[in-house]
Amino acid sequence: MSATILLRLLLVPCLLITGAPSLPGQDPGGREGDERAVSSPAEDGESPGDAEVGSDDPPPRPRRGRRRRPEPPAATPTPPPPEEESSSEEEEDWLAVIGGTIHTVSGGVVERGTILVRNGRIHEVGVELPVPSGARRLDVEGHHVYPGLVAVNSVRVVGGEFDTDPYSFTMLLALAGGVTTARSGGSISKLTYGTLDGLEVGSSPFVTLNYSTGDPAGRRKLREAFERIREFRRESARHAEAKEEDPKLPDLDRKWIKGLYATAEQLMDGKRVGYARVRELAEIRAICGLAEKYGFDLVLDGAEEGWIEPGVIARAGARVIVTPRARRDRDDRRLAPNGSSIQNAAILHRHGVRFAIFPVGSLFAPGGGVSLSGLAGRDLLHLAMEAAFAVRGGLSDEEAIRAITLGAAELLRIDERVGSIEVGKDADLVITDGPLLHYLSLPQYTIVNGRVAYDQDEAGVLDHVRRDGRPEPEVIREPWPRRLGDPF
């Protein structure tokens, strides 16, 4: 390693500590990332009071010239459930959410706005919209309205269509934390409390890649699979040309494409997304190099040392699942910067890396430091609180909220349906009694598919939590048993 590189690497943490912006010329990917970051967000674009929001699509994902733009995925996200256009007006179901501060995520903030929901989809967003007769009205004046939060991973919150218990307590708690969509293993589902209708969103696009430095043989196998698929694709292109001249040419043999080869092909076709749990910089470098070389979509889970060389991730176009509270202690025996940083999310954002925020071990991933274990309200360090930690690390509020809504939806490739308050998207809303990232704010209502799935007053699971910063918790007047049936 040359002395200059060493110096640069040493410089980075020093600069971070002093709070200075990172070196623009630090690595080639970084500058490009900066430009992307400047050009990408459309968050602050619209003035409050715009009648229509969210009409513009999210900016297309920047890619390097070498990479092929993948075809729109065939399998995921699944097409939204067919809406019966022919359904008579009697069957139409309208919901009007009136008077809240609407944070659309994709199109700015609407003060005192109205969201009209028709048959579970957002029909219109604006100010002082006429509410159709017969619509259910939800007056949320003084509250904040956000798109439902998206959890990129979960355990026992929601399952597939056949397995989910729609009355499970964990699901209720997750709704109490504002989550409306969660991935669980291979499926992505809505938290439709009390019903199974509209539960399934699609299947997870993730393919777990093991490219650990500790398994050289496995690494070689994966590399070889990609290499062989690349060869095959070149051959297919040549074959297609030849077939135009001679239509009688037999098709190429595809029987061998299975197992790892099939995975590699799906990845290179853009049908699936590679998912890798990485922490160390060396691992990040390795897998990002692979993604860059073979041009597939990559999601890095963790990437605690990503802040050291964010350009590596930016160049590969990889997305990251950031956990701002995750700790990886610095190893003082090493000269190069290492360990985790609370600024990880902010630095990655500055370099144009798209990311989602996900809590450290919790309801969604037990085994980590924090667990709910059925104790409602003891630990509400859900998605919003984790995002707030990223704000502490230098990220803007808007970006932090984006990272737990639209950012996470993009990562799961379900951003066509959820993630922001836009016309045509599913009506998944979180209505909080204060700013989402504030530690005293709690969801008052959580709406899933245009249906109030959680009402704090009704659910009662957080009755014992002090609200609005009141110093004293409410006294429970009736000790056990509080109620015994209904008296005749």
Next chain:
Amino acid sequence: MSSRRSLPLLLLLLLLASAAGAEARTVPPPRMLVIEAATVITVSGEEHSPGMIVIEDGEITLVGQNLDVPRSARRIRARQEVVMPGLVIPDSSLGIAFTLRQGNFSSLSILDEIHADEFDPEPYLVAGFTAVGLIPNGAGFPGSAAVVRPNLRDGAFELLRDRAYLPVSMRSNGRDNRAITAAFSAARKAIEKEDAAREKWEKEQEEKRKKAEEEAKKSGGEKSEGAKKEGEEKKPDPVFEPPPIDPNLVPLVSILREEAGALPLLFRIGDAGNLLHLQRALEEHEALGKERHRNLHLSPSSRSEQRPMVAPVGEMEALVIATPEITTLPSTFTRINLPAELARAGARLVLTPSSSTRAEFLRFRSRVAELVRSGLPRATALEAMTLHPARFLGLDERLGTIEKGKSADLIFLDGDPFAAATRVTRTMIAGEWAWEGDAP
């Protein structure tokens, strides 16, 4: 002195006794049995106290107060006791080996698993159960239930009805959901296969017939041959032989075909989520939505949500077999009298012991009493222990109440059935003592 004087008297007495004996030998013993009790709880109507029940040939012929009965009738004087119809337990697996059976085993009957000698009637009779629905253990479709009558005298049990109903487990959303869906779609396929085969066969028959007719026309001139053929045609008509169906699918096929002898289904669910999944799994098959299959067996756990199922179950007017327990809402101390709420919502309530153990059988009435104390109407509770389970088992014409024409399956209690210290003193089945343990 005294012996001399008493001798003629003794002789006289002997004479009289022998005459009486001769009379008894000629006159048949009284067929009529009369029970005189402090209270008779009929379940079907009012309570009589004091009450009388007249039984002839094991059947109840008359119930009432201060009835005129012939002197020759045999009398059971139970002036300190309360008499009520014997309790009916719709699902017991006491003494039945636990098998890890999982999947579709609908062709099995519980009688394949339990032999009369292995059956222990004592726990049932002590607790006052006079009819027992025996069910197999296991998930999915473990096999059909049978109804028996426990009896210590005549042997272990008397079979009342084999294949009374088909229990289906829907306790685990994923596994059972798939099992139910797979089983019924397999049954549906079997039906389609048979229908297709029948259609094909009918076509073939038609063609054969036409061919034969044509041939007959062709050779119409030759009478002798025609006569021969007529002789041949007198063979019995060919019968359609349906393709063989997996025996485990046969009961399901007959359910989907809505045949008269189809078994009713009993779905065992644990919480409101199971119910939603069940409704979704069944909505494909129209036959399963019929009233006779709207039977739920509820065994809630403290962590599962129950309240949301009250309204839909009431709407379905389902028959609900519930355990007599006051549960709490998940993770709270809020107590809920689920059976009472279900009954109030419109469900037909059946109560069953919390588990198939002797201790739980003995505790059963006092548990029901707790439900009654906290809001379940007394009449509903009584029906839920006797008439409703009998109706579910298809035996309400013979069992379940004290009415004319029903079998005299009675229990004698030393107090009100819902009082704390009341015990069963003796149990009568078909007019004969089945158990007289604590008779005073």
